[in-house]
Structures are given as structure tokens and as C-alpha cells.
Amino acid sequence: MEAELPGHEAAAVEVTAQQLVARAIAPIKKEFLRPPPLRSSSAAPNDNKKNPAHSGSGLLKDNKSKRQLKRERREEQKSARNLCPELAKTGDVTSCPYNDKCRFSHDIEAFKAQKPADLDGQCPFLKSGGPCPYGLACRFSSTHEDAVPSSTGHLNGLMSSSEVNGLTKDVQKLLWKNKMRFSKADARLKSLGLLGPSKSKMKDLENKEAENGGSNKCGRSDDNGSCEIASDLGPKLEEAIKDDADAKSGSDELCPQKRRKTEVKCDPSETENEDVNVTEEVAEISSINVEPEAGCDAKTIETDLSLKLHPREKKLIDFREKLYLAPLTTVGNLPFRRVCKVLGVDVTCGEMAMCTNLLQGQASEWALLRHFIDINMGCPIDIVVNKGAGSALLTKPMRMKNIVDVASSTVEKPITIKVRTAYFEGKNRIDSLIADMGSWGASAVTIHGRSRQQRYSKLADWEYIYQCGRKAPKTLQVVGNGDVFSFLDWNNHRTACPELATCMVARGALIKPWIFTEIKEQRHWDISSGERLNILKDFVHFGLEHWGSDTKGVETTRRFLLEWLSYTCRYVPVGLLEVIPQRINWRPPSYYGRDELETLMASDSAADWIRISEMLLGKVPDGFTFAPKHKSNAYDRAENG
Secondary structure, rough: OOHHHHHHHHHHHHHHHHHHHHHEEEEEEEHEOOOOOOHHHHHHHOOOHHOOOOOOOOOOOOOOHHHHHHHHHHHHHOOOEEEEEHHHHOOOOOOOOHHOOOHHHHHHHEHHHHHOOOOOOOOOHOOOOOOOOOHHHOOOHHHHOOOOOOHHHHHHHHHHHHOOOOOOHHHHHHHHOOOOOOOHHHHHHHHHHOOOOOOOHHHHHHHHHHHHHOOOOOOOOOOOOOOOOOOOOOOOOHHHHHHHHHHOOOOOOOOOOOOOOOOEOOOOOOOOOOOEEOOOOOOOOOOOEEEEOOOOOHHHHHHHHHOOOHHHHHOOOOHHHHHHHHOOOOOOOOOHHHHHHHOOOEEEEEEEEEHHHHHOHHHHHOOOOEEEEEEEEEOOOOHHHOOOOOHHHOHHHHHHHHHHHHHEEEEEEEEEEEEEEEOOOOOOHHHHHHHHHHHOOOEEEEOOOOOOOOOOOOOOOHHHHHHHHHOOOOEOOOOEOOOOOOOHHHHHHHHHOOOOOOOEOOOOHHHHHOOHHHHOOOOOOOHHHHHHHHHHHHHHHHHHHOOOOHHHHHHHHHHHHHHHHHHHHOOOOOOHEEOOOOOOEEEOEEEOOOOHHHHHHOOOOHHHHHHHHHHEEEEEEEEOOOOOOOOOOOOOOOOOO
């Protein structure tokens, strides 16, 4: 009887673990469990509810007029905290070409007096083998060999970087003034009967010009009285504008920014294997255009645009067996994607760029664009859906078709789309559309196995993804998405449906980015706290390279690090689990780690996330507070991402 006790005890433990799994609670070994920690309300990650004036970045937001805010921004720029970038680079007060008219401070001594102490470690730019472009403002300036780098070195440093915004000031001004011409999209829309007198302002412009005797708002006209505006990006913009003025070749009109169907051009010269994730705001725009090269002649554009490229004429895109990182709002920034690249991912997809913001010339939005184009028709966020974009398109199949058709007709780059199973729960419709998506012009489609109404509640419906994969034509690559959190998940989905090109990893990569290593090496990695800290160090290094090594760059890196830590705290080390692998919907109870750092990393308290950030980026500024933007620690919320 005594010999049977251990077996009975083991069986009891196993039943308990299975019961916990059934309740979506992580079955952690008993020796690591602890009571929930007592914490004050001030340490709670949602303490901004007490004081709504605090945002996630820790800054006060008051109800002030735009004029007052603008005045305060100018005063802040003039303060000693904001040293002129030219002075910071050279250390020479005579180097600024604006002299007394400069918006920034020229008081080097006052800047040094208030500058926070330098951080430990080496300047990330020097560590990468280049000069530091921040000079005196760098928080690692004590590690610079010279007092400040030369201006020539600064320019060389920028030129050697691939992180260059493709939006030039000249193009930005054209977008601001609604003077960008989108002839490619207009030609295709017209051929589809979607650009008639009732759907654009072209006829109104023609009538006004006829009344004015052929004049136009640009102050110049051609033989047909039309205004010629170049729409090309890149260094040849001025020549293109001049050539356009002399060509006297077209009857193209101005394209108002609010035109219902337009296109935007993106710079395709960035990093290989990166997608552009674009949400279509169909109330105002219909496609994103990536031109083959900048500076091409406007007349040439006109002659070749009515012909739609055959899919076989487009550049091939092959996702088969590739490890694919999904587009991730806020946390899916370039430094995070670089971390995932180090850990084994093959293809990354950039953050979502809003088309309306692109057409308004917002530089921050253009900075999101990279190499390929992915049209996001699955975004469930209210602010997107309420504009008729994202997953709202799932209720309008013809609009989906027209968007993909026009986009694929006006670019030579592959077009991919991302969808959910449906808008409403229980009314799946992608299986009835997928057979035609290839003929629309899509090279691949990613299917997230949830409806918009479901958001992120319940598990993804992979059986439906398999059904769609089997119905898709062979020319259309189908990518499955939803709850991939281990190499076993990956293997099971690939085995169950060989028709799938690959599986996309989303939230699983936020919680444990080493999932890509696990898939490639086919193992459960019982990663140590020290190894996890090294991954965070890589993120900080990439973040300082990306956002800057000055105080502003340090705090921006900190904010995005904290956003990421609000996800990583969900991870439960393999060695602490009764049942492996961990499932993405499991809620971990309070537990002790195998060392103090592992315990700290398991905390869901924002105060502890800040402590981790201080280990890597120094003390936070006075009055700093943080609340996660997406409330990723709230497991019971449907909008949890």
C-alpha cells in the first residue's frame, strides 16, 4: 500500500495540472508558487486611471489651445535642455547656419549643467563602428574618443545607415498642398468604372479652368490648360517638376487629398524581406503605389498605366516554410524586428501605416514603410473599423476586390493581404472568396483564425484556416495565423494542412521572441533569466541606434521597452511547468523564479518593469509613470492584443 502512494500522488498532481489547463491557468510546479504580492495602488500598471492627466509616456496632458501648446513647444526648444543639433555635433557655436534665429539653445555650458549623467556602457554608434551623430547630446558622450565628432563624420554616419525616410521635403510639400498627381490609380479606376464625374472632382476642375480661360492654381498651364505636378520621390524630383512643366503633354488634373480613390508611392529601397503593412481607409483612398524607380518621366507613366501586369510578370514572393513575423502595433517596431531577426525569423512585417496619414505627408507614417505591400483587411481596432477600413472591408467583398485590383495594377511589387475569418462571429466568408483572390492580383493571403467580433477572445479556428487553404488556387499562397506559441504548434499546423505556405507568428513572438529559434532547432528552450536579459540588451542597443542616443532617444527606447515588457511577463519558464509547452491563453499565477531576476521578469507590475528598464537605461526622470498602451496584462479583456 505504501509503495502505491507515490503513484497515487503523481496521479493526483497530474489531474490537478489538467484541471488548471482546462481553466486556462498555467500549471506551475508547487515549489515555485507564492501568494499574490501586495502592492500599493501607486505601483499598479493602470494607475493613470486615478490621474487621467498622466499618459503612458509619463507626460502631463492638459486641455490647452493649439496656440498655447505651440508657444510652449517653442519655449521648450529654446530651453537649455534642447541644444542645437549642429552645436551638439561640432561643439562650435559658429557652426549653426541660423545663428540667432535658430529654434534651439546655443548655450553649451547651460546644457552640460542640466544634462543627466551619462549611462553605463559604450555609445551604440561607436559600438557599430561609426561616428556618433549626437555628439555632446549623446548619453554616452564620455566614451567618445574626441569631445565631439566632426560634421563630416556625422554625415557619413547618416549615409551609411539604411534607416532613411524615403519622403523628401519637396514631395511632402506637394502632399500638404493637395498637389500630388496619381495618374496610375486614376487610369485603373477609370477602366473599372470607379472614377466618373460623380466620384471625383476632375470634372469640376475642368469646368473651372474652362471658365478661367485655361488658367490653373499653379500659375502655369499647358496647351490643354491643365496643371502638371510631378509625383516622383527621390533626388530627381526637381528635374521631374521642370520636365513636367516643359512637356506640355497631358490633361492630368490636380488630385485633391480627399479624393475617394487615389494612390501613394512608397520607397522600395529599404531592407530586404520586410513587408509594408497598410490599412486601407476606403472612404478616402484605395491603393498604395510602389514605383519601380524615382524620377521617371510623367508622360511615360501615362502611356503604360492602363495595362495590368500579369501575375507571372510580377516579382515572385515565396513564403513557403519561412518563419514570418506578423505586423504588431506599437511593439512591432524596427528594433524589435531586428531582435527577432537575430533569433531566427526569416520575414518581418512592419507596423501598420494609415493611408490617410501618408497622403497628408506625415513623416512619422512614411517612416513605417519598407519593401513590400501588405493590405490589412483584418484590423479589429475601432478607430480603423469605424472609417470603413480594416476588418470592416470583410462586409464588402466587391470593395475588397477593387482595392486589390487597383493596387496590383499600379505597382510592380507583390501585393499581399491580411484578413480575418469574418466580421461577425459564426458568419465566415473567406472560404467563398479565396478562390478569386489570386485573380484580384494578390500574391498571398494571411488568414487570422478569428472574426472581428471575436477580437482575441477564444482560440483561433485553425480548422477553418485549413478549409480555406485547401480551397485556394495553387498560385495563391495561404498563410495561417493565430496562437502559434511553440514549435509543436507550428509542426501540427503544417502537418494538418500541407497546402499552407507557412504560419505567421504574432503575439507569441511578443511573449517569447526566441520562438523562432525553437522552431528552427525543434526544441523547447528553457531559457535562463540571464539569456533573456541579453535579449533585452540587444533591443536597447537597436533602440538607441534607431531612436537616438540623446535623452529623447533614451526615453523613447525606454517607453517601447516597457510596452514590450508588458507582454514578456506572461512567459513561464519551461523548467517551472508541470505541463509543456505553455499555451498562449494560459494565465500564470504568482510564482517565484529560479533566481531573483527571473522572479522580477515574471511580475505583472509596471513598477517592476520600470526597475528592469533602469537596469538597462538608467534612472527614470522625476515624475515618470507608465501604463501599457494595449493593456496586454489584462487577460480577461476581449480587446487584449
